[in-house]
Amino acid sequence: xxxxxxxxxxxxxLEGKNCTLQCNYTVSPFSNLRWYKQDTGRxxxxxxxxxxxxxxxxxxxxxxxxxxxxxxxxxxxxxSQLSDSASYIxxxxxxxxxxxxxxxxFGKGTHLIIQP
Amino acid sequence: DSGVxxxxxxxxxxxxxxVTLRCSPxxxxxxxYWYQQSLDQGLQFLIQYYNGEERAKGNILERFxxxxxxxxxxxxxxxxxxxxxxALYFCASxxxxxxxxxxxxxxxxxxxxxxx
Numbered sequence: 001x002x003x004x005x006x007x008x009x010x011x012x013x014l015e016g017k018n019c020t021l022q023c024n025y026t027v028s029p030f031s032n033l034r035w036y037k038q039d040t041g042r043x044x045x046x047x048x049x050x051x052x053x054x055x056x057x058x059x060x061x062x063x064x065x066x067x068x069x070x071x072x073x074x075x076x077x078x079x080s081q082l083s084d085s086a087s088y089i090x091x092x093x094x095x096x097x098x099x100x101x102x103x104x105x106f107g108k109g110t111h112l113i114i115q116p
Numbered sequence: 117d118s119g120v121x122x123x124x125x126x127x128x129x130x131x132x133x134x135v136t137l138r139c140s141p142x143x144x145x146x147x148x149y150w151y152q153q154s155l156d157q158g159l160q161f162l163i164q165y166y167n168g169e170e171r172a173k174g175n176i177l178e179r180f181x182x183x184x185x186x187x188x189x190x191x192x193x194x195x196x197x198x199x200x201x202x203a204l205y206f207c208a209s210x211x212x213x214x215x216x217x218x219x220x221x222x223x224x225x226x227x228x229x230x231x232x
Contacts (some may be wrong), residue, residue, distance in 0.1 A: 040205075041226070043206050043223030043224050044117070044159070045223070089159065101149050101221075102164075102174055104161060104215060108156075109158060
């Protein structure tokens with residue numbers, strides 16, 4: 001069964017500090033992996049999309065890494081800001097015959113709180 | 117603002133009742149997706165429509181149904197509501213039928229359903 005496990009479940013850090021969120025998956029065969037940011041009570045917003053051949057992708061202070069051999073991804077946030085407080089969701093898309101959204105496997109997310 | 121609109125924003129109803137949630141996709145997007153997000157649960161894919169036709173089905177209960185109309189807006193109907201149906205319901209849209217490498221899903225702001 002395809003699964004996406006995220007850790008930690010929740011994290012509290014001080015403003016200005018760095019942090020790293022983890023995502024392990026069992027989805028196979030693999031097409032691409034996405035990180036979303038979801039503010040409380042809002043819809044998720046895409047941060048990065050990584051394909052099988054990409055190891056690192058950055059979006060401002062967010063840097064995602066991917067190791068397709070070990071089926072692990074991480075999201076590193078540099079110099080955190082209060083506005084980074086949100087849930088971060090890892091989504092893995094498998095190579096699915098139908099190509100529809102049933103090929104997506106969502107993690108439960110990491111709830112990040114930035115304290116001043 | 118993702119360009120995806122959902123109405124209503126909040127809905128409070130009683131067990132056994134029936135409700136309809138509405139979604140308008142981004143201009144030009146032909147796919148609409150419905151997701152359920154319960155407290156402490158990740159996003160659960162319910163169903164996808166592409167250009168009026170059902171494209172993919174997830175863990176959608178028989179009490180739930182959806183459709184996409186010729187103008188591409190979509191409605192999710194929830195009937196015989198139970199307490200456990202209380203959740204955030206998100207609609208997302210994308211241009212094409214497949215959630216591929218370049219096809220990003222854009223999420224709406226969600227409808228918060230409370231069943232008392």
